[in-house]
Amino acid sequence: MKLNGGLVLLLxxxxxxxxxxxxxxIAPGHWVGGDLESLIITELRLPRICVGMLVGAALGTAGASxxxxxxxxxxxxxxxxxxxxxxxxxxxxxxxGLGASPWVLSLFALxxxxxxxxVLSLVAGRxxxxxxxxxxxxxxxxxxxALTALIINLxxxxxASTEIVTWLMGALTDRSWDDVWLGLPLxxxxxxxxxxxxxxxxxxxxxDLAARSMGVDMRRLQWRIVIGLALxxxxxxxxxxxxxxxxxxxxxxxxxxxxxxxxxxxxxxxLGGALLVVVADMxxxxxxxxxxxxxxxxxxxxxxxxxxxxxxxxxxxxA
Amino acid sequence: MxxxxxxxxxxxxxxxxxxxxVDGVLTHGRITAILGPxxxxxSSLLHCLAGLEVPTGGDxxxxxxxxxxxxxxxxxxxLGFLPQRAELHWNMAVRALVELGRLVHSGGTRLTSDDxxxxxxxxxxxxxxxxxxxxxxxxxxxxQARVLLGRVLAGQPEWLIADEPLASLDxxxxxxxxxxxxxxxRAGAGVALVLHxxxxxxxxxxxxxxxxxxxxxxxxxxxxxxxxxxLQNVFDxxxxxxxxxxxxxxxxx
Numbered sequence: 275m276k277l278n279g280g281l282v283l284l285l286x287x288x289x290x291x292x293x294x295x296x297x298x299x300i301a302p303g304h305w306v307g308g309d310l311e312s313l314i315i316t317e318l319r320l321p322r323i324c325v326g327m328l329v330g331a332a333l334g335t336a337g338a339s340x341x342x343x344x345x346x347x348x349x350x351x352x353x354x355x356x357x358x359x360x361x362x363x364x365x366x367x368x369x370x371g372l373g374a375s376p377w378v379l380s381l382f383a384l385x386x387x388x389x390x391x392x393v394l395s396l397v398a399g400r401x402x403x404x405x406x407x408x409x410x411x412x413x414x415x416x417x418x419x420a421l422t423a424l425i426i427n428l429x430x431x432x433x434a435s436t437e438i439v440t441w442l443m444g445a446l447t448d449r450s451w452d453d454v455w456l457g458l459p460l461x462x463x464x465x466x467x468x469x470x471x472x473x474x475x476x477x478x479x480x481x482d483l484a485a486r487s488m489g490v491d492m493r494r495l496q497w498r499i500v501i502g503l504a505l506x507x508x509x510x511x512x513x514x515x516x517x518x519x520x521x522x523x524x525x526x527x528x529x530x531x532x533x534x535x536x537x538x539x540x541x542x543x544x545l546g547g548a549l550l551v552v553v554a555d556m557x558x559x560x561x562x563x564x565x566x567x568x569x570x571x572x573x574x575x576x577x578x579x580x581x582x583x584x585x586x587x588x589x590x591x592x593a
Numbered sequence: 594m595x596x597x598x599x600x601x602x603x604x605x606x607x608x609x610x611x612x613x614x615v616d617g618v619l620t621h622g623r624i625t626a627i628l629g630p631x632x633x634x635x636s637s638l639l640h641c642l643a644g645l646e647v648p649t650g651g652d653x654x655x656x657x658x659x660x661x662x663x664x665x666x667x668x669x670x671x672l673g674f675l676p677q678r679a680e681l682h683w684n685m686a687v688r689a690l691v692e693l694g695r696l697v698h699s700g701g702t703r704l705t706s707d708d709x710x711x712x713x714x715x716x717x718x719x720x721x722x723x724x725x726x727x728x729x730x731x732x733x734x735x736x737q738a739r740v741l742l743g744r745v746l747a748g749q750p751e752w753l754i755a756d757e758p759l760a761s762l763d764x765x766x767x768x769x770x771x772x773x774x775x776x777x778x779r780a781g782a783g784v785a786l787v788l789h790x791x792x793x794x795x796x797x798x799x800x801x802x803x804x805x806x807x808x809x810x811x812x813x814x815x816x817x818x819x820x821x822x823x824l825q826n827v828f829d830x831x832x833x834x835x836x837x838x839x840x841x842x843x844x845x846x
Contacts, residue, residue, distance in 0.1 A: 345682035472702055476693055480744065481680030486645055488697050488748075489669030534683040534728075537702045 277531055281545035285327070288549055292323050292556045317450070325449040325457065326555045327548040329514045330524075332461045332506035334547020335540055337521020338528070339468040342475035342536035343499050344407055347526060348584065351387075351507045352518035354407075355414030359390025360511035362418045362425075365438045369425045376456055380512035384460070387508030390414055391500040444515030444570030446555045457513040464505025465544060471498050472537035479536060517570045519577020520547050526584065595656030595671070595751050596621050597642055597783065603650035604637050611637045613807045614651065619800070621751065621783040624774065626794035626815070628787075629804035630828055635787045636677065636756055638804065642785060643674040643754045655752075669697040673750030677757045677787075679741055681729050687740050688725045691716055694747025712747050719743040719773065735766030742773060752783040759793060771797050791832070792840050795819050803827050 293315060294300060300311050333351065340349040351357050363386025367379045397410035422442065429435035474495045477485040486492060510517070524546040525539055532538035551569070554576075558567050597619040604612040612634050619625045619642070627635045640646035641653055644660045653660040655671055663671070673694075681690070694715070695708045704712070716722045719739040724732060729740065738758070745753060753774070759767045775797050778784045788794045794801055794815065801818040803811040805827050811818045821832040824841065833842045 473696055476702055477696055479681070479683050479685065479690070480693065480741070481676060481678070481682070483645060483676045484674065484680065487643055487669060487672070487674035487676075488693075489665040491665055529683075533689055534685045535689055536683060 277528075277542055278545060281542060281549060285545055285549045285552065288552045288556070289323050289327070292326075292552055293319050295556050295560045297559065318448075321451045321454050322446050322449045322555070323552060324454045325513055326446050326551045328454065328457045328461050329444075329446075329510045329517060330520060330547035330549065330551030331544040332457075332464060332510040332547070333517065333520035334524040334543035334545070334550075335465045335468050336503050336506040336510075337547075338525040338536075338539045338543035339471055339475065339499060339502065340521065341525055342478065342539065343471070343495070345478060345481075346408070347529075347588075348408075348522070348581070350519065350522035351503060352516065352520075353415070353522065353581075354394060354411030355416075355418055356387050356390045356394070356503060356507045357511055357516045357518060358415045358418035358422070359393075360384070360387035360508045361442055361516050362386050362422050363389075363508070364441055364511060364515075365422050365425050368434065368438055368441070369429060376452060376512070380456055380460070380509060383512035384504055384508035386418075387511065388500065388504035390418065391503045391507075395496050395500055441515045442570075443568040444511070444517035444573075445566075445568040446514055446551075447559075447566060447568075449513070453513040457509045460505050460509035464502050464509065467498055467505065468502035469540055471495060471502070472540060475536040515570055517551070517573050519573050519580065520550060522584075523577060523580050524550055526580075595783070597653065597655055597752060597785070599638075599642065599651065599653045601651035602638070602641055602648050602653065604634075604641060604646065605649045611807055612641070612648070615804075615807075615809045617802065617809060617812050619783060619785050619802075622778065622781055623799040624778045624784040624786065624797055625800040625802055626786050626788045626798035627802045627804065628789075628791060628794055628827075629810075632806075633804040634807040635804055639754060639756050639785065639787050643672050644668045645674065666697065670748065671751045673745040673748050673753050675742060675745045675753070675755040675758055677760065679734075679737055679761075681737065681741075684728045684730045686726050687721055687729055687732070688712065688716065690729055690740055691719075691721070691743045691747050694744040697748045711749065715743045715747045718746070718776070720769075735762055735769070738762055738766065738770055739773070742770065746777065750782065752785065753777050754785045756787045757789055758786060760789065767793065791819065791824060791828075791843070795840065 296319065300315060336351045340351060341347055360383040363382035364379050367382035394407065394410050394414060398407040426435045426438050429438060474485065474490045477488045477490050525543045528539055528542040528546050532542060554572055555569055558569050558572055561567065600616050601614045602612055603614050615638065627638065629635050637646060641648050660668060691712050692704060695704060695712065716725065719742060721736065721740050721743060724736060729737065732740065758770055762770060771793060774784055774786065798815045800813065801815045802809060803818060803823065810827050811823050821834060824832040830844055835842050
């Protein structure tokens with residue numbers, strides 16, 4: 275509770291600071307009044323911050339519940355190919371010229387994420403083996419990447435392929451209130467679905483057999499995870515493109531703070547994810563460089579070494 | 594009381610018969626040890642009794658109610674199951690781990706003050722009260738085994754069903770876990786254990802169920818079932834009684 279309160283406070287501060295900061299510093303006196311500066315605040319920065327919070331919360335919760343479900347601290351919607359599948363869906367809709375409507379693009383992204391998660395569950399089957407699940411994730415991300423590359427290859431115009439590539443490297447540039455209203459209901463439902471799995475995730479700490487003996491219905495749990503992940507990851511990709519590693523890093527940082535309990539990890543990971551994305555985006559857009567670095571790229575540059583460090587530490591613990 | 598009864602229980606996996614139509618009653622308030630050579634179907638029988646495996650044929654009843662007719666939560670409250678392999682996927686504190694046992698009684702993940710009192714009592718019983726805030730991965734195998742047993746008992750099940758609870762424990766911890774099981778039965782619960790060691794069974798079991806090749810060879814009071822002749826027949830190795838009635842020397846020489 276204290277932790278959640280602290281995170282909410284930090285998030286509020288970061289969001290507030292985010293309103294000032296950017297290429298152009300805007301003092302609070304100019305936030306209202308209808309001039310150009312107030313327009314930057316209400317029509318550019320505010321929706322951008324909201325999209326950042328939504329995407330961060332979605333990815334943080336998705337990562338935490340995925341790690342709990344798979345009992346694998348390295349699980350992440352990006353690493354396991356779910357984001358790539360969502361991106362494939364989005365790119366597919368652009369390729370077929372359907373991307374004009376954001377709702378259609380989102381629908382494709384959701385379908386991609388849903389199909390990806392379902393394939394992952396099907397391949398891993400009821401074995402519950404994390405090794406099989408991990409390898410299935412590797413297979414899925416390569417397949418989604420290959421199909422995406424194929425679509426870029428076949429893209430009718432260089433303009434279309436540029437647009438597609440831009441999607442693959444997520445960013446919060448030029449987000450509008452439309453994106454917020456699109457993402458908010460879907461992500462809220464996704465997080466709510468994932469929150470219903472908390473009891474089962476706790477029981478799974480003791481393994482599959484013990485969890486079943488404690489009354490956990492593994493099939494229903496799997497469906498709730500698939501639907502929750504599809505909604506969270508699909509809509510996050512639909513409104514901001516692929517932003518990796520949030521779901522890996524945030525639960526990992528939060529875990530010791532909640533006593534390693536999987537059920538207690540979900541809400542702090544949502545808040546922490548929102549905080550991480552908002553702060554990272556603030557840094558990205560205030561860097562004095564000619565063209566803005568894309569957030570998805572920054573996250574991968576930060577995330578990959580983090581992942582490596584995690585691996586090395588796990589290897590040491592195993593030895 | 595709620596006896597566990599199974600009739601014409603059959604289990605097939607991949608076309609292979611694991612249990613060929615076995616019958617029996619496990620009496621509540623007594624300790625039943627299930628013994629037999631590797632591959633006899635002991636764990637499969639235990640899984641069927643705990644409702645974790647759906648039998649191919651026949652049925653299991655708890656106090657007259659079909660196990661398959663119980664909701665998952667009701668079944669979980671009545672039948673506490675301790676798996677053979679200890680799995681501890683997250684490095685939670687010992688107390689938080691024992692608290693997981695109360696999940697079967699709650700809809701959510703919060704504990705009431707009654708829950709907390711039960712957890713305290715169980716931790717004291719299992720001699721893990723002083724380890725309360727220790728991360729579980731820092732405990733020895735014997736300590737972890739007591740914590741995991743405590744987790745099952747925190748659910749206050751009518752039945753404690755355990756699959757080889759003594760495997761991977763050193764002799765001192767084996768004895769201490771056996772004592773805990775004995776206390777559980779004396780406190781009024783039913784106990785069903787798969788054991789590997791005949792001498793452990795001789796030490797604590799009220800009843801013994803002997804299995805071989807998916808069938809029950811003998812089932813009755815321990816004193817009647819644990820005889821050198823029957824054991825030799827089941828395990829294909831000579832048994833000789835040594836000290837009085839409760840220990841056997843296994844093998845030739």
